Amino acid sequence: MEERNLICINCPMGCPLTVTLNDAGEVVSVTGNTCPRGEAYGRKEVTNPTRIVTSSLPVSGAKGQIAMVSVKTASDIPKGAIFDVVRDMKGLVVEAPVHIGDVVKADIAGTGVDLVATRDVE
Secondary structure, eight states, X not given: OEEEXXXXXXXXXXXXXXXXXXXXXXXXXXXXXXXXHHHHHHHHHHHSOEEOOEEEEEEESOSSSOOEEEEEESSOEEGGGHHHHHXXXXXXXXXXXXXXXXXXXXXXXXXXXXXXXXXXXX
């Protein structure tokens, strides 16, 4: 049996979790959580960790002083693909105007997840 200690990030309480795995790597139990979300987070974090990637990209043809747009992955991606996504963003330039929710790059780094704008730039 293996135990992994985590801090839940699903809410501001930050419950200390202990996730117990059997020899096959399957979750046997999650303790320390004060709500069901903590248990779900603990199970997912030790078996298939994912993250949302955020960054900013330059904007070509923007009016005014703003020449950057904030972006994020539309949903979480496997943690191991973070650097692939960052490499795929390298050199991207967004054409103005860009609006919140616009797809900046579809299927970023082959993850099946789109990179979207999180602010308006005219």
